[in-house]
Amino acid sequence: MRLRSITFRTSFWRPGTDYVSEIIRITSPHLRDGDIIAVSEKAVSTASGNIYDEAGVKPGLVARFLADSWTRRLWAGPLGLITGLKAQTLDNLKKYPVEEGAAHKQAALWHVGLLQSLRHYSEGGIDASNLPYSYVSLPLGKPIYVADKIRESVLKRTGTKVTVMIMDGDTTHSWRNLHLAPRVVDTPGLVHFGGVMTFIIGRLFGFKARQTPIAISGEQINPDRALWYAKLFHRLCGDGAGRTVWSMSSNMETSYTGVTWEMLDKVDHFPVTLMRLE
Secondary structure (H helix, E strand, O other): OOEEEEEEEEOOOOOOOOHHHHHHHHHHHHOOOOOEEEEEHHHHHHHOOOEEEOOOOOOOHHHHHHHHHHHHHHHOOHHHHHOOOOHHHHHHHHOOOHHHHHHHHHHHHHHHOHHHHOOOOOHHHOEOOOOOOOEEEOOOOOHHHHHHHHHHHHHHHHOOOOEEEEEEEEEEEEEOOEEEOOOOOOOOOOEOOOOHHHHHHHHHOOOEEEEEEEEEEOOOOOHHHHHHHHHHHHHHHOOOOOOOHHHHHHHHOOOOOOOOHHHHHOOOEEEEEEEEEO
């Protein structure tokens, strides 16, 4: 079989964007029964207003420890080395901003708990890239509901039967039929335990790392194939303004919290990919 794909460029989906109508508008001229519509979780969260402003957060002692000693020393040092983090990542972690980082860790503690906050990035699906100021996107509470909503709306408005996948850029680590997801997800066959431990175990033992399909609505898809789709989607949709806060602020030539909505409006975004097996 051969896979065909179309990745759609869109405007930045600010809060309040009718993302369902936007998905249907851009995909409907190309749709056939059996197609897969892959959508970025972060784009949906942002459009839904599922974002959080960390500017007013007052971090506690645990959050300050996580931002300083835990991230700047342990993750940027021995823990980062044994898990094979890239040199650029280690350098970024050494420069992890203490005040903004502590506020971020406090928000993570509130929203996803301690075990996820121990991660050095993407704590429980929280993401600060491609958002302005001190905003972060939060993980979708029930991504399967979002996938169902999109699929049912496509069927109602176009008469086309499709499968919808919601994708997260954070990685699942696989060994044979064991797939360790970075958090609890709605995708059958993906398991999660221990917060940060899934990442550490996956990296220590060299498991295959692929981005995560957090929900699938429509035809059943084998977990391994679903992960392959997620990896392809991640490669096709690109990084927008930047893959990380560091790269985003560098690309925009501003501080970590200096990115504006208007800056993001000028960047090409690719939150939707149409896939078809032939």
